Amino acid sequence: MVTLILGLSTALQFLAALLALRLVSITGRRRAWLLIAAGVSLTAIRRSITLSRLVLGESGHQPDLATESVALVISTGMVAGIYWIAPIFREMRETEKALRKSRKDLLDAQEVSHTGNWELNPDNNQLSGSDEFFRIVGLSRHEATFDSIIEMVHPSDRDRCREVLQRGIDDGEAWDIVHRFLHGDGSVTTVSAVGAPTLNVSGKTTLLAGIVQDITKLKRAEHALRESEAGYRLLAENIHDIIWTMDLSGELTYMSPSVEAVRGYTAEETLAVGLAASISSGGDSGLLAEIEEELELGRSGNPDADHSRTWELALTHKNGSSVDCEIVTSFIRDEAGTPIAVLGVTREITVRKELESRKADLEVQLRQTQKMEAVGHLAGGVAHDFNNLLTAINGHARLLLRNPKLETAAAGQIEVILQAGTRAAELTSNLLAFSRKQVLRPEVIDLNSIALKLKPLLASLIGETITFELNLAPNPVFASADPGRVEQVLMNLCVNARDEMPKGGLLKISTGSEHLSERAGNTDGETHRGLYSTLTVADTGGGMNEEIRAQIFDPFFTTKPVGEGTGLGLSTVYGIVKQSGGFIDVDSQPGRGADFTVFLPYAEKENGKGTERTRPKASSCGAERILVVEDESVVRDLAHYVLEEAGYHVNSVEHAEAAMEYISSHSHEIDLLILDVALPGSSGRELSETIAQRRSIKTIFMSGHTRDSVLTKGIESHAVHFLQKPFSPEALLEITRSVLDRK
16 A cells, blocks of 8 residues: 555656746746756655665565555645646736737837837836937937936926926826927937826826927928928919819819919908809809819819910909909829829919010011111102202203203293102102102201291192191290101191082191100001100091001002002101101091101200201302212213213213222312212222211212211211202202302
8 A cells, every 4th residue: 555655746746847847948947947846856766776676575674554545735826826827827828928029019119119118216217218219319318317417408398397297296187298409419309298296195206207209200291391382472472373172072272372462352352252253243154164074084083194274364353353363273183193183373464464465466567668678768769760860861851941042942841850759859859758768957947937937838729628727836846857848747747638528618727735654656667755845636537547557658658549549648748757766646537537747856956057958059160070870871871971961070971980080189189079879899988988987078969869878977967968869960069069168
């Protein structure tokens, strides 16, 4: 019996040792359970030796039944205890493992969220905290104390933090504040700090616990967002364009204040009525359908990334006027690129529309100007050639009429030739006036005196069926212009007015002055400024439409029947006025007559010459030596003959090279040069300047017209002696004698 009990207890002890070894891996407490397993194993080995001796019948100590029974009970209890405690240790091990994982997850979460926790014992100021807490503060664990952390707080926030923590200790108050840490390198960390005290049963604070989160990047983002919003608001509220947004259902969600400057309605009023009402008030219902198509496209989520639309329409201002606008829309998209709203910009384009219209008008006027310039060049060239021919025709006709042996019948025929030549000369004069290539001699003239001087002639010219009125300014109206050409302008305008009133009417001539700050002439499109003297011819005829008004100054344009007009009357007026530095405005409507207002450069006072041009009287004959340089043989021969017949010693050549050869050998024998302005190879002015380098010789220039700007300025200032072709023999002799007699 004893042997059986001894064997059972020994076996149980070996089993207990094995279970103890198993607990090493379960509990993780290696040393403790190894010692227990070793002790139990030694006891079991000793008892197994005793059991083997007992079985072999060796002499020695005999085990006691009672003692072995107790040992069996203890071994059984040991095995049962170890077996029972093993799950408990296993659960403890899993709990510890889960706790470690949870702690690691917490630390990772704190690192990711930039959040740290801390605890403070107010009795001894003992501080503990997480790694992230100390990283945020900027101190290591071993150097961090409550006071050192308080010193890291930004000076501007330090007193507030002390006060909050002290209230937590004294009054048990929780806290939720934002403050900053100032680091040694000057950088600043902004944190959100929350916490609460732990109180004992008596209400005393035993522990302060808190959490701080680094929100520096968030604060920077908030600051950048505020600045962006402020900038956007500043832009939206001050830009003249209207910025607005609309959801995909078609409801306006934002309207910039600039809408009031453009349309007169406030942003609130516009949001209240909606986009549809605003657009339909402008009368453009078709646009609403197009906008609805855009909204449907946005709702479908299919528009291209750069999709946008542009419309032009007229919106109604609050005061009832029309405002030309341009609307540009595009979609506002989420991160996935899906449209979520519409962004629109409405821009007032009234000025742009006016400029576009003005540009179109200017293009028409430019083409008209280019056309007139082209015709003018042609007319000027034709007139120049005609003047050379007419000089010879009219000159020889006058010489023939001076012949006392001329028969009466022949004289009559020559008179007809001279009359036709004179009429042709007037026609070429008109061509030159239109082409602005005639030579003007501007003076300070009084427009009132011009009108009064021509009044008798104009009254007889327009006939008795037309009432003629003068409405002259009370004071002299001075202008700088060629008086003869101004008379021609007035005559042509009155004849044009007469022809527009075949059944009678009223013709009124007015004078005045006007100061223009900035005004575009309605016939030339140019901008004019300054003080102008005005001469207006108004009639009560049939007037004209815009199409005719645009062509009235075109050469050869006429509304008269074939054979009743040359079409050069008004084009001549236009050319004279433009060449004089002025412009013309025409105001006319069908059935309401027409007003032609001529603007001429204003002059301060008369220069003493008056409006009457006079030439000094002198004997036409002489004996001086004259050199005539003219490439047209008919003109050269006529001038040579006329001057020689008057007693002058005349030599004539046809070009500048021949003139220089003659002057080289006879320079001291020449008293006067008569030069054509346009000579082959060299102009008359260039020839004169070359001769002047050797010797100063009195010079007369002659031409059908002159393109030489330097010479023209000299003629206008009376510094150059000029003879206009076609000239008569008397005119040639008169200017020759006048120039020779000048000192």
